[in-house]
Amino acid sequence: MPLKSSSISLKLKLPLLMVALTVVFVVTVSFLIYSMAERSIRENVATAQASKARAGAQALQFSIGAAQRDVANLGALPTVFRAMNNFERVVGMIEDDDPIGYMKKHYVSENPNAADQRADLVDPGDGSYYSQSHATYHPTFLQTLQLNGYSDIYLVTTAGLVVYSVQKQGDFAEDIGGEQLAGSALARVVDAALATEPGTVVTEDFSPYAPADSNDAFLASPVLNKKGDPVGVIVVRLGSDMVLSALSANLGDKAHENIFLVSPDGLARSPSVIPDAFAMLDPLPDAPHIAAARARESGQYEDVMTASGHHATAVVLPLALEGFDWSLVMETDVSSAFARVYQIRWMVLSLIGASIVVSIGVSWAAANRVTRPIHKLRDATNALSNEDYDIEVAGRMRGDEFGDLARSLDSFRDKLKRADDASAREIAARSETDLVVDEMSQALTDLQNGNLIAEIERPFSSHHEALRENYNRSLRNLRDSLREVVEAAQHVDRFAQEQRAAANEMAERTEGQGATLEKTATAMQDLTERLRQTAEKAGEVDNTMRGTRRQAEQSNDVVRSAVEAMDKIQQASAEISKIISMIDDIAFQTNLLALNAGVEAARAGPAGAGFAVVASEVRNLARRASEAAGEIKALTNASEEHVAHGVSMVDRAGDALSSIIQQVTSVSDLVSEIAGGVQHQSKGLEDINTAIRELDSVTQQNTAMAEEASASSQLLQSEAKTLTRVTGRFQIDPSMTADAPATWADVTPQDTVRHSG
Incomplete structure (x- = not known):
C-alpha cells in the first residue's frame, strides 16, 4: 500500500519538504546560472571568432586590394613605361648571337647568389646596355617587392617576352608562348592584360606554377605610353605566404x-x-x-x-x-x-552537492523548532473542541507567529465562552420569533386565497409590533387599490365594446370602397393597355408610311434618271438620222459618178470594157447603200417616235409619283400626329391608373387598419373581462347580509354604480 502524504507526521514531513524545496531552489538557480554562463561564453566565443574572421578578411582584402591598386598604378607610371621601353630596346642591343641565352647566363646560371637570392644581383659587370638598364631600375622594383611582400615582379613585352623579373627564376627571359611558359598562369594573365582596357587589373587565382615550383596567384595590368596605348604588361606574382600572413595576423x-x-x-x-x-x-x-x-x-x-x-x-x-x-x-x-564551460559545469555540480548536504542538516533543525510549538497548540485546540475552556494556552509570550497563534487561540477560547451564553439567549428569542412567523404565515395564506379583510388582530411584542401594523396598513391600501382597478376594468369593457362596433362598421365600409376601387383600377388598366397597343400600332403605321415615302422618293429619282436617259437616246437618234442622210447623199453622188464612168467607158469602146464593168458594180453598190440607208432611216424615225412616246410616258409617271409622294407625306404627317396624340393619351391614362392603384393600396391599408382596430378592441374587451375575473378572486368588503355577494365577482355594474352613488 503506498504511503500517503496525509499519513506522515508533520515532524517528518516538514524537514522533507524544506530539503526538497532547498534542493529544487539550488538546482534551479545553479542550472540557470550555468545556462546563462554557458550561453554567454558561447556568445563570446562566437563573437570573438567572428571578429577574428572579419579581421582576417579585412586584412586579406586590404592586402589584395593594395596589390591591385599598386599594379594599376605601376602600369600607368612613366618610370615603368621607360623601364619597359629600355629593357625591350636593350635586349636587341646585346652583342651576342643568342641574346636570351646571354641574359640567362649572367643573371641565372652564373649568378653568384643562391637560387632564392638571385634578386641580390644588381649588375653582373658585363658592361652591356641591358645590365646598365637593370642596374638603373632593379633596385626600385626590388624595394617594391620587399615592401609589399610580393613573390616576384615581371615586365613582359607585347610580343610575349619576359624581359625583366626581380627573382630571376626559370621564367626569366622566356617567351610566354614557348615550351617553358605555354599554358601557364603567367601566360594567361599576360594575354588577358593585353586584351583588356588600359588601367584594368586582371587576376589569375592560385594554381601550381612550375617555373617557381610553388602555388601562386598573378595580378597584371597593361603598361601605357604617353598616349595611353599599351606597350607591354607588368605582372605581380603573389605567394601563399602573403595570404597566410594576412589571414593569421590576429x-x-x-x-x-x-x-x-x-x-x-x-x-x-x-x-x-x-x-x-x-x-x-x-x-x-x-x-x-x-x-x-x-x-x-x-x-x-x-x-x-x-x-x-x-x-x-x-x-x-x-x-x-x-x-x-x-x-x-x-x-x-x-x-x-569551451574549456571554460566545462570548468563551470563541474563547479556547479559540486555546489549542488554541497548545498544538498547543508540543506538537510539546516532543514532538520529548523523543522524541530517549528513542530514543538505546533504540538502544544494542537493539544490546546483538542481541549477547546471538547468544551474544556479552563485549559492554559502555552506560548502566548512568544514574539513570532506561534505567539500570535497562541494569543489568537486564547482569545478564541474567551469568545467560545461568550458564544455559549449568547446561545441560551438566542433560544429564548427564537420562540418569540416563531410565534410572529406563524401569525404572519397565516395572514399571508389568507392573502394568497384572496381574503383582503383578514387583518392581524393579535398584538406582537415591541420588537415586532411595527411589522403587524405595516402589514395591516398595506392590506387596507391594497383593498382600496383593487376597488379602483375593478371600476376601471368595467369602464374599459364598456368603451372597448363601443370601439369594437365602430371599428367593425368602418372596416365593412372601407372593404366595400376597396372592392370598388379595385374594379375601377382593373378597368383603367385594361383601357390603358388597349390604348398603349393602339399607340404602338399607330407608331408601326407611321414607320411604314415613312418607309413608303422614302421608296417613292427613290422611285422618283429613278424616273428622273430614266427621263434623262430617254432624252439622250432621242438626241442620239437625231444625230444618227443626220449621218444616214449624209450616207444617202454619198450613195447618190456615187451613183452619178458610176453612171458618168459607164458613159465614158462606152465611149472608149473595147478599151473601156473592163472599166464599164467596174462602174456597173459601183452603181449596184451605191444603189444597195442607198436602199439600206433608207431602211435605217425608216427604222430610226420609228425609234424616235417610240422614244418620244416613252419620254412622254415617263414624264407622266414622274408627275404621278410626285403627286403620290405629296399624298404619302400628308398621310404620314397625319399618322404621326395621331400616334403622338395616342401616346400622350396613353401616358395620361397610365398616370390615372397609377393614382388609382395607389388609392387602392391606401384603401386596402385602411381596411387592414380598421380590422386591426376591431381586433384590438376585441382583445381589449377580453383583457378587461380577464381583469374583472382576476380581481373577483379577492374579498374586499365583509358580508353585511345574507343577500350580499360572496366575492367581488358577483357584484354587477349597476350595483357598483349604486354603491358609488
Whole structure:
C-alpha cells in the first residue's frame, strides 16, 4: 500500500519538504546560472571568432586590394613605361648571337647568389646596355617587392617576352608562348592584360606554377605610353605566404584555431595554419561549413568536423575581392573554445552537492523548532473542541507567529465562552420569533386565497409590533387599490365594446370602397393597355408610311434618271438620222459618178470594157447603200417616235409619283400626329391608373387598419373581462347580509354604480 502524504507526521514531513524545496531552489538557480554562463561564453566565443574572421578578411582584402591598386598604378607610371621601353630596346642591343641565352647566363646560371637570392644581383659587370638598364631600375622594383611582400615582379613585352623579373627564376627571359611558359598562369594573365582596357587589373587565382615550383596567384595590368596605348604588361606574382600572413595576423592560439580560403570548386586557396591539416589546393572535406563556403553563404556552425578529424566551431564569410571568388573559413577547436564551460559545469555540480548536504542538516533543525510549538497548540485546540475552556494556552509570550497563534487561540477560547451564553439567549428569542412567523404565515395564506379583510388582530411584542401594523396598513391600501382597478376594468369593457362596433362598421365600409376601387383600377388598366397597343400600332403605321415615302422618293429619282436617259437616246437618234442622210447623199453622188464612168467607158469602146464593168458594180453598190440607208432611216424615225412616246410616258409617271409622294407625306404627317396624340393619351391614362392603384393600396391599408382596430378592441374587451375575473378572486368588503355577494365577482355594474352613488 503506498504511503500517503496525509499519513506522515508533520515532524517528518516538514524537514522533507524544506530539503526538497532547498534542493529544487539550488538546482534551479545553479542550472540557470550555468545556462546563462554557458550561453554567454558561447556568445563570446562566437563573437570573438567572428571578429577574428572579419579581421582576417579585412586584412586579406586590404592586402589584395593594395596589390591591385599598386599594379594599376605601376602600369600607368612613366618610370615603368621607360623601364619597359629600355629593357625591350636593350635586349636587341646585346652583342651576342643568342641574346636570351646571354641574359640567362649572367643573371641565372652564373649568378653568384643562391637560387632564392638571385634578386641580390644588381649588375653582373658585363658592361652591356641591358645590365646598365637593370642596374638603373632593379633596385626600385626590388624595394617594391620587399615592401609589399610580393613573390616576384615581371615586365613582359607585347610580343610575349619576359624581359625583366626581380627573382630571376626559370621564367626569366622566356617567351610566354614557348615550351617553358605555354599554358601557364603567367601566360594567361599576360594575354588577358593585353586584351583588356588600359588601367584594368586582371587576376589569375592560385594554381601550381612550375617555373617557381610553388602555388601562386598573378595580378597584371597593361603598361601605357604617353598616349595611353599599351606597350607591354607588368605582372605581380603573389605567394601563399602573403595570404597566410594576412589571414593569421590576429590569431591568438594557432594550435587550436585555423583560418583559410575556399573556392567554389572546394579547394583550399590558402594553406592551413595548423600544421599538417591540409596544403594549398588540397580538396576539403564535405562538411556543412565547407559546403556553405563553396556556395558563398555566410554563417556560424557550432559543431563541425575539420579536415584533421576534430570537432570545431566555424565561421564562414564570403569575400568581395575583384577577380577572386573566395570564401573565408575560420575553425576553432571545441575543447579549446569551451574549456571554460566545462570548468563551470563541474563547479556547479559540486555546489549542488554541497548545498544538498547543508540543506538537510539546516532543514532538520529548523523543522524541530517549528513542530514543538505546533504540538502544544494542537493539544490546546483538542481541549477547546471538547468544551474544556479552563485549559492554559502555552506560548502566548512568544514574539513570532506561534505567539500570535497562541494569543489568537486564547482569545478564541474567551469568545467560545461568550458564544455559549449568547446561545441560551438566542433560544429564548427564537420562540418569540416563531410565534410572529406563524401569525404572519397565516395572514399571508389568507392573502394568497384572496381574503383582503383578514387583518392581524393579535398584538406582537415591541420588537415586532411595527411589522403587524405595516402589514395591516398595506392590506387596507391594497383593498382600496383593487376597488379602483375593478371600476376601471368595467369602464374599459364598456368603451372597448363601443370601439369594437365602430371599428367593425368602418372596416365593412372601407372593404366595400376597396372592392370598388379595385374594379375601377382593373378597368383603367385594361383601357390603358388597349390604348398603349393602339399607340404602338399607330407608331408601326407611321414607320411604314415613312418607309413608303422614302421608296417613292427613290422611285422618283429613278424616273428622273430614266427621263434623262430617254432624252439622250432621242438626241442620239437625231444625230444618227443626220449621218444616214449624209450616207444617202454619198450613195447618190456615187451613183452619178458610176453612171458618168459607164458613159465614158462606152465611149472608149473595147478599151473601156473592163472599166464599164467596174462602174456597173459601183452603181449596184451605191444603189444597195442607198436602199439600206433608207431602211435605217425608216427604222430610226420609228425609234424616235417610240422614244418620244416613252419620254412622254415617263414624264407622266414622274408627275404621278410626285403627286403620290405629296399624298404619302400628308398621310404620314397625319399618322404621326395621331400616334403622338395616342401616346400622350396613353401616358395620361397610365398616370390615372397609377393614382388609382395607389388609392387602392391606401384603401386596402385602411381596411387592414380598421380590422386591426376591431381586433384590438376585441382583445381589449377580453383583457378587461380577464381583469374583472382576476380581481373577483379577492374579498374586499365583509358580508353585511345574507343577500350580499360572496366575492367581488358577483357584484354587477349597476350595483357598483349604486354603491358609488
